[in-house]
Amino acid sequence: MLLGTQQVSAAGHLVIGGCDTVELAQQYGTPLYVMDEACIRENCRAYRRAFESRHPQTEICYAGKAFLTMALCRIVDQEGLGLDVASAGEFYTALQAGFPPGRVYLHGNFKSPMEMGMALDHGVGRIVVDSVEELELIDSLAQAKGTTANILLRVTPAVDPHTHKFIQTGKIDSKFGLGIDTGQALAGVRHALNCQSIKLCGLHCHVGSQLLDLEAFDLAAEMMPQFIKTVDQETGVTIEELNVGGGLGIRYLEEHQPPSVENLAETVLTKLKRGLSASGLPMPKIMLEPGRSIVGEAGTTLYTIGPIKDIPHVRKYVSVDGGLSDNPRPALYDARYSALIANRATEPPNEVVTVAGKHCETDNLIMDIALASPRPGDTLAVQSTGAYNYAMSSNYNRFTRPAVVLVNEGESEVIVRRETLEDLVAHDVLPERLRC
Template structure:
């Protein structure tokens, strides 16, 4: 198991942020999401320090769909990051967490009328338009409110990044955005340009997630700049921003080979600058939207091991007190993880196990064929690199309570989300009378 951030072994016990796993279990119970706050901050600083230019403004926008809550929204704002939201709920959380409305980008392929109303009336800085129908809704609300709304148009540059098909997002047949090769896209741009209540300030794309080949990002940047230049000249626009999205791959297991971020970001800036100079095209702002690459390796999940079971075929199971309700990614994407027994982190790995949850579902598997020390009831299992798309994708299937979230740093624990109780499970139920 690879250690990240402040992880260290002390007397055979894993510590994160200066806090031992036994203390975490005792104070907060399990399952528990644990966030290394110091490591998240250092990741954010890598982006802020290296994605910058002398010829245009740069913005690092945190993709909050990866992981958000009030504590996180406040931390993101405090660090000087912008915030990307994709629903009314994420927008509400960002605003309540202290995000400046002007520093929020609102995404999504099917924003509801009432969500768009909330965004516009809250003063959200940028709405990313996905399609013609959505533009019409925004225009109607803006006209009714007599306000001018700043927007980007999401376009697809046709870059098919090598990643899981469910997280490819810039193909020509993607559900997101409009193809740069479709004449409808240019017609929409022309219509938006004529709309007195719409400020079309630029374009946006996102080629996918967990992309490890940096060349896909470079190709996408070049394609986006060329398209922006073309429409800028054709329709006498004032394109001021190009948002290149995120998708930077991260480590989950030894099979993953992510690029070194600081060097990549410097090359990214150079390629963007050179392309703009070659076209003599002045753009005020270039934005990117990291999510997973900021939070994933800063997060771990700890569980208490219950039964350890061997089948007639010799398959060894570890059963934990959580499962696919707190991490559905293996069931959904066949995602792979590493693991460790955190209360005996230095012990020799002697046994191959499959880690299964307690849900009444055959597919409730978190990890297959992982080598671990001999597991015993009461041990603490840790799965690292679970900061992204675990808590945010959790559910109450089988009436399971969602785990709590704790941030750790310098020996201190800060509870960010309380673990749900049975009362929480029925809070919104209406009994039959």
């Protein structure tokens, strides 16, 4: 499986964005995150094309939680997308990159007063409000600042997608949003309308992540017009903006075949239009906030293969120089990945092995994967690591986080430098009494 601009050179090396991955590994060291710029840009464009051609009043926002750096903010801005941020840190990254705050959406089920104040001070586009407590806090903060907070109210349409339980977020039993079925969503709308310094611009819902079929989107697109109708009837307010949450799943494995963005747009927009027009209601501005499907397949992690432990008749462990700290998803979600030997990319994957990380854990990165006779010193390329890898990385075992390079048309540029050992102790404080 070759993704984005991936190719194999005449020398049998994996090439991404016109750059030889074996040379990248030599030049920048491993582990190394490689991001394919053309692939990211094409994914942004595909979402805009699919939605704007069917409903011009659309805003595609990139969900920064998937992977956010200042360079990525610039690319997303250049591609004309908005940006969904989930913390002061993500918002600060966007501001430092010069991303227009008016196109930023602030999320989170527990925004601190500092985060809300930051959003109001910088004129963030929308605050996506998760609870009544938050409405009250934002209202009083906005009043004190003499401003109005533009919000979307996050509601949970009780859709249960077939995905890992940690990334199902639209179910009733979820910490996010106000339940439609429980009546809390309508109560939240009424509450927002009574707030002096809050403008309720619209609604937000999100059903889940890594969705490989359209069922959950379809259900949400059926339920939201019903709720919009209820809001209209009960409060007289017409909802002008509707954010339908994250995007499609991606190909981690060959058998993962997500629907096309065109199919997604057709399904969601048709359902929404039909449901709303049946109630005589206008189609609102539609927003979508894909993360994984913008950057996931654009990312590849390069590792160097080290010791190989063959336990006869049991398993062959192939160790790499990273693991849990640069990719916690196998441990968190039982996530599966595809990989290939980057320096022998044309050789048939003839040996089933387990790729193990180098942490003091059983951090198996990939169980039972067929690779082309892995040897110490080979470069292993793990695919589809662009989303929720660097973003979820840690310093576990005091590993330094890898560098991130952006590749495009044969050029490579560092967009996040590799952490150093000095970085690891930079925030440590040694009390005077312990020095000697």
